[in-house]
């Protein structure tokens with residue numbers, strides 16, 4: 001089996017940074033999963049005794065608590081700071097940016113539109129920084145929305161597609177006199193996507209490695225399926241099914257922005273045995 005790696009894949013700047021921060025605080029805990037990759041979270045637990053809190057009530061006095069890469073809602077951060085805990089902020093700076101934009105634009109009486117997934121932790125965090133904030137994925141959703149202000153400011157979830165964001169922006173510009181558009185989409189995701197798109201056109205089977213709850217990994221998989229229907233999303237080498245490679249010659253590999261190199265290497269080693 002011939003293997004080809006995407007020209008850009010795997011850990012992004014924000015995830016590398018969060019892991020480096022976490023590794024310098026042994027015996028601490030993260031507020032929510034630090035990144036969207038269970039294997040890496042297990043490694044941090046095993047090697048550094050970094051635990052995981054899912055709710056604020058779990059935090060004890062004197063704990064060291066690390067804020068996840070995707071950030072947390074403003075009030076949660078405030079409450080955490082009020083506890084007698086040491087708070088370490090590992091929020092990716094590219095996520096802090098839309099939080100700050102939403103805060104500033106809200107104080108300037110703009111209604112806010114976030115293009116993103118309402119249930120995603122990053123979006124929940126960004127939303128918490130404004131007053132009149134509406135989260136949409138499709139332009140049709142504006143039919144049900146009544147804005148409090150006449151001026152609109154818009155940001156996007158960092159992992160969203162730019163083309164789709166343009167549809168949202170187009171809709172707003174046609175309807176409102178003042179629309180401030182902030183391009184908060186992260187290029188790290190975009191580079192991995194462009195590389196996956198190119199590679200998936202050249203191969204017979206494509207393996208996408210990453211967390212199944214990771215939005216950017218799912219998007220990579222969607223892009224690959226468009227060009228190579230035999231594209232599979234796996235979290236680690238144990239999920240490989242050798243029947244996928246039957247009668248195939250070239251296998252492409254890419255990985256989501258939260259996937260560590262050691263997991264990618266294990267997958268490569270396993271496929272090379274074929």
Ligand code: SF4
Nearest residue numbers: 012014092094158186
């Ligand atoms: S994908 Fe971009 S925004 Fe998200 S953590 Fe990585 S660098 Fe930060």
